[in-house]
Amino acid sequence: MATVWQQQVFALDARYNAHRAPNHPNFRTLYIRRRSQLLREYTKGDEPAIRKQYIKLRGQLLQKRYGVSCDQTSIRSRSVSARSSSRISESPESFRCQVEQNSQNEQEGVVPTKQAEASRAIVGGTSIAENYAFVGVHHIFDQHTSAVTMLKFANNDRSRLCCASLDGTVSICNVANPPRVEVVFKGHKKGVTCCDWSVSNDLMVSCSLDATLCLWDTATNKCLRVVRDPAGAEMMSCLFQPANNNMVIAGNSQGMVEVVNVSTGIYPRGGSSKLGGKVLSLACDSSGQMLWAGNNKGMIVSFLFDLETGRLSKCRRISVAENCPITCISWRAWISREARDPTLLVNCAANVVCLFRVTDKEGSLLLRRKFAVRHKTNLIRSTFCPIMSFRQGACVVTGSEDSCVYFLDIEKEGKACVNKLQGHACPVLGVSFNYDESLLATSDAQGLVIVWKREKRSVGLTAH
Structure with a gap:
């Protein structure tokens, strides 16, 4: 109960942080960090009445001090009405029919069943909500002056975190104690929209609204190559080809999906295809042989x-929601030991996060479930929790325009939210786990990056 109260107080202070010392951003960051530290050190007994009165x-004091109301009650009410007008093409009835049809072919469920007592005993029998009890703030980074559009922990790495920002820079942070900013890459002339690590983390690629793609050496912190879009179009998304890191796949604002050899800077013949709209999101399977691209037209x-x-x-081709941008696509082969069907997690700016099953070798998609989150205008992203779990249930994490971070159990009937983090004062854009799930990084539209830590547990709760 105390941790929930601490989050509520922290969220309240964060909402007013933009009004605090407007000409001194460093002071604002120092202030919110100190508030977080004091809340973590609060160890008095459980006094819910006093805590409620304190909030x-x-x-009231903050509202009087700054002369504005940052109450989110109105936001919540608008969120409910927006969700009700979601334009997802599949009706609830058709979605239920799809799930029932799947049930006839194989047993539904992406995780061990309730009878899997031995599996749950291995991990201490804890629930999904207990396992994903991220409650404390590990560190707050504020090196960026504009929205951090994407976050990505390095592959199989606990501490190195890449941040791409609309201020035109890309930074690498080390979240190990003491947390620090290792380097800020300055090569783009406009906002950076996307970034990705190579498999071995020795290279990083970033793309920008300045129509360029930059390849960075993370050992020497130098830019190895700058490749310009053939049409001079804004570059909206990029990722390394997982089976061949000499190749990078990029999407631009003119609807083109393009392949570039970053070793030579050459676009190979036949390595481009017209999707239409703006290509905002890309995802590959682990073999590199299947690619999915989403645009701002809901396709x-x-x-x-x-x-x-x-x-x-x-x-x-699948239409998710007409004229509602597809802002993020994530691929996962296994969500648990018993879920070996490839799956796509999709953020769509129709106030939903969708979960699709990949049904064949041509990348056809079948809707499994959708979740309501506030998302209409921003580039909101989500991610699968990286570690396969023995327990019943499986989690994904998504940002939201209501300034919260949501943990969703994709197998839970009814209310899917098992945890909600409150600490940002504006839309949460990027989310990223480190490989062992000990830390979760989230970024927002004001450029703040919060690294959350998992609640300490006495036994190991996850396993590969």
């Missing part, structure tokens, strides 16, 4: 990727 009085298209030539072949 009320604190809110997802699958492609086959020829690893030898870099040629793209368009396969399947």
